[in-house]
Amino acid sequence: MSGLSLYGLPLYDLLWAPFAEFGFLRRALVGCLALSLAAPPLGVFLVLRRMSLTADVLAHGILPGIAAGFLVAGLSVTAMSVGGLVAGLVVAVGAGAISRATGGREDAALAALYLLALALGVTLISTRAGSVELSHLLFGSVLGVDDPALFMMAGISSLTLLALAFAWRPLVLECFDPGFAAAARARGGLWHLLFLVLVVLNVLAAFQALGTLMAVGLMMLPAVASRHWGRSVGGMAYAAVGIALAASLSGLLLSYHLDLPTGPSIVLVAGGVWVLSALAGPVDGILPRLLRRPHLTG
């Protein structure tokens, strides 16, 4: 593998050797690529629904469930996932129910619930776990992705893609014109619930690799960046997936070569792409706006 090189290092060593050499890196790569296929389109819908912060709220909201699973069964993927799913759904559905029942705003109910959940989660974990486990739960460990975790990530990713393909039209309609959806008896509430379940599942899958604090990075940053690349919901979803795939691969390599923590590396790369998109993206980017091209005649 000679020939192509960068700064004297053969490209093979830079880009492929780490994965060829280390099984844990390969597993991390497969897991992150699976996440990158499913989570970003959900992020696009969250952005379009003005719910960009909801994913973050859910990522914190799953913590008490994960902690409960951890207390019962230790660092077991199954126990922590089931606990996290329950807690995430309670926060997601509970916020809507509370705001409808008491007439308050939904984002206020979400904020209250997630702060409560975060405090409860950290308290629960601290009763039993040492700081190593706590940091594992908060920051994840991409390199500790074991087979059960990998199967879960791949499974959730496949399920999400199927559900999106199946429910694309109602999701777009419910997002664009909920009033019309209600008048057409499109069962908007049901689709919204399905969508929230998918978001919680993907946050859970991401939590295995990236931890609760970084879990939504791969979901939201590519989605926010995709606005500058696509003019339709579908176009944005494709752009977001592409950005997430690239960020996963380069984030892992960056973390390997520079000895950085993996989760934050991936999220940092995704964040870099967002900055770049906001600057130079063809749709509403800052630089294309500054380029004064002559206006059209009509």
Add this chain to the structure above:
Amino acid sequence: MSGVDAAGITLTDLTLTHGRRPAVHHISGRFAPGSLTAIVGPNGAGKSTLLRAIAGLHPAREGGLRAPRHAIALLPQAAALDRAFPISCLDVVMFGHWSRAGAFRALRPAEKRAAREALSAVGLEGFEGRPVGSLSTGQFQRVLFARLLVQDAPVILLDEPFNAVDSRTAADLLALVHRWHGEGRTILAVLHDLELVRQQFPRTLLLAREPIAWGPTAEVLTAANRLKARMMSEGWDADAEACGLPPDARSAA
């Protein structure tokens, strides 16, 4: 188009509320199949709430409401929509097929053709791929009318359809309304332009929470009725009592 004969809407002592405050108070009457009715009244008179209730989007607090729910198309006030949403005109219009295509079935070529034809019928030929964010208010309203065309519903409810559009657009859209009327559809439109109502709408419901008058437009839009509507809508009683009790029971409570 089917079910025109069943397209009447009957209200029986209907009361709609926001919380406990009445938005529409004890209204009874019938919109006959094929009728073209303007609903006028001051702001806060319950006009939009009544339309939403007929479309099944607002529950009846008391009384009865009989309407062919499967056969209704509603045009809400356009301001309620997110115009920055990344969607093309054609995609918006194609949602009009929802009642037939549902959530999953792919649209047939004939249905896509119908959506394109609807766009040209509202004067937006060549706008198929345009994102709705790039449209003017009037053009966007035309897109929503194209969606109504595609919906092909026997009952059409329009909530302030000509607000904030120029006179040319209003005239074009009004022509569509008359075309629908000619096809025997039942049409209810919330409007503020009384001159327009006098000229173009055979029947009128003057609403100020309670129905002030309901019938042929000329008999409804009298100066006396309009004064009455204004008086009723300006009253806001902070100590309003529960409705429906006899007067002596109210004072005892």
